[in-house]
Amino acid sequence: MAQRRTDLAVEAHQLWREGAGEATALPGIRSVEAEREGFPVTTVTVTDEKAGEAIGKAPGVYITLELEGLLRREEDAFRRAVRAIAGELSPLLPEGPALVAGLGNRAVTPDVIGPLALEHLLVTRHLVEQVPDHFGHLRPVAAVSPGVLASTGVESAAAVSALARELKPACAVVVDALAARSLERLCRTVQLSDTGIVPGSGVGNHRQALDRDTLGVPVFSVGVPTVVDGATLALDLLEGVGVRAPGRDALAGGGDLFVTPRDIDSRAAVLAKALGYGISLALNPSLTAEDLTMLLE
Numbered sequence: 001m002a003q004r005r006t007d008l009a010v011e012a013h014q015l016w017r018e019g020a021g022e023a024t025a026l027p028g029i030r031s032v033e034a035e036r037e038g039f040p041v042t043t044v045t046v047t048d049e050k051a052g053e054a055i056g057k058a059p060g061v062y063i064t065l066e067l068e069g070l071l072r073r074e075e076d077a078f079r080r081a082v083r084a085i086a087g088e089l090s091p092l093l094p095e096g097p098a099l100v101a102g103l104g105n106r107a108v109t110p111d112v113i114g115p116l117a118l119e120h121l122l123v124t125r126h127l128v129e130q131v132p133d134h135f136g137h138l139r140p141v142a143a144v145s146p147g148v149l150a151s152t153g154v155e156s157a158a159a160v161s162a163l164a165r166e167l168k169p170a171c172a173v174v175v176d177a178l179a180a181r182s183l184e185r186l187c188r189t190v191q192l193s194d195t196g197i198v199p200g201s202g203v204g205n206h207r208q209a210l211d212r213d214t215l216g217v218p219v220f221s222v223g224v225p226t227v228v229d230g231a232t233l234a235l236d237l238l239e240g241v242g243v244r245a246p247g248r249d250a251l252a253g254g255g256d257l258f259v260t261p262r263d264i265d266s267r268a269a270v271l272a273k274a275l276g277y278g279i280s281l282a283l284n285p286s287l288t289a290e291d292l293t294m295l296l297e
Contacts, residue, residue: 004236005229007178008191009044009062012055015181026051036087037080040066060195063088068188070274071267078274079289085190085222085278089173090285092194092220096170097125097140098283099217101160101210103176103199105148110226110260113272114175115145117222120276122284122295125167139283142167156199157208157215164215171218173279174210179258180225181232186260187267190224190275197221222279224271226264230257 004015013029020026028051034041044062046052052059065084069077100121102114125142127135146152146159164172174197180186196211196219211219238244261267277292 004181004232005179006181006225006232007223008064008180008185008189008225009046009055009057009193010042010064010191011181011185012057013044016055026054028052029055036065037084039069039081039084041084041088042066058195060193061092062195063192065190065192066188067190067271067274070270071188078270081274082277082281082289085192085274086281086285089192089220089222089279089282092192093173093282094170094218095139097142097167099160099164099167099169099172100141100143100279100283101156101172101174102143102145103156103174103197103210104145105151107151109264109268110258111177112268113177113224113226113275116268116272117175117275117279118143118145120273120280120292120296122280122287122292124284137286141280141283142169155208157210160210161215164217169217171220172210172215173220173222173283175222175275175279177227178223178225179227179229181228181236183228183233183259185225186228187224187226187264187271190222190271193221193223194218195221197223222275224268224275226268227258227260230259233259 006012013031016026017024028048030045032043042064046057046059048059065088067081070081102118104111104114106112106115121143123141123143124135124138125140128138128140144160144163146156149155176197176199178191196209198209208214277289280292281287
C-alpha cells in the first residue's frame with residue numbers, strides 16, 4: 001500500500017492494519033475504545049520501539065477524542081468537550097508548575113490552533129506569586145507562543161527550552177495543528193500524547209522536537225488535525241471509488257498541496273477555545289468551565 005501521511009496514532013495504526021490485514025495484531029500496540037462526556041475516545045498505547053517504528057510513532061500513550069458533536073453545536077457540547085479534554089489530559093500530568101506553548105503561525109489559518117488556544121488559557125503564574133492569598137490554591141501556569149522560524153529566526157524548541165530552563169516547570173504542554181489522513185477528522189479530532197511533538201512534521205517541514213530530551217521535563221502534546229496531504233487524499237479518494245491507486249510517487253505533486261475546510265477560520269476558533277479551556281481545567285481541576293468564562297471573558 002502506498003504510504004499515507006498522518007500525525008494521528010489511531011490512523012497510523014489503522015494504516016498498518018490495512019497493509020497487514022485487519023485481523024492481524026501488532027505486538028507492542030494496544031488500542032482501547034471508550035467514551036467520555038458522550039464523545040468517543042480511542043487510546044493507542046505503544047509499548048516498544050519496534051512497534052513504534054512500524055507505525056511511525058514513539059513509544060507512549062496517544063489519546064484520540066472525536067468531538068463531532070462540538071461542530072454540530074449539540075446541546076451543552078462545548079462544556080462537555082472541555083470536560084472530556086480535561087478528563088483525559090489531567091491524569092497524564094504530574095503535579096507542579098506548568099509551561100504551555102502554543103506552536104504555529106498566526107498568519108496561516110490552519111496553523112493558528114496553538115497561538116489561538118493560548119488566548120483561552122488561564123495563565124496563573126504571576127497571580128500565584130503576587131497574590132497568594134487569593135490565588136495560592138491554583139497551579140502556577142505560564143504560557144508562550146514562540147512563533148515560527150521564518151518570522152523569528154529562532155527554532156520553537158530553542159525558545160521554549162530557554163524559557164523552561166528559566167521557569168523550571170514540572171511539565172510542558174505543547175499545542176499544535178496536525179495533519180490527518182481522513183477529511184472526516186479535520187477539526188473534529190483532538191489527539192493527546194505524553195511523547196512530545198515535532199513541529200511541522202505533518203506537512204513535511206520537520207523542526208527540532210519538543211520532548212523530554214530537549215526541554216528537560218515531561219512534555220505532553222495536544223493537537224488538532226486541520227489539513228490533509230494532497231497525495232494522501234488522492235489515494236484514498238481513488239480507492240474509495242474502486243480505482244486501483246497508483247503509488248504515492250506517481251502523485252508526488254500532491255505532496256506540496258494541503259487541503260483544509262473552507263470554514264477553517266470558524267472551526268479553528270471553536271476548537272482552540274475548547275483546547276484552551278480544557279487544558280486550563282486539566283491543570284486546575286478545582287475550577288469549572290463557568291469559572292473560566294468568568295475569569296477569561
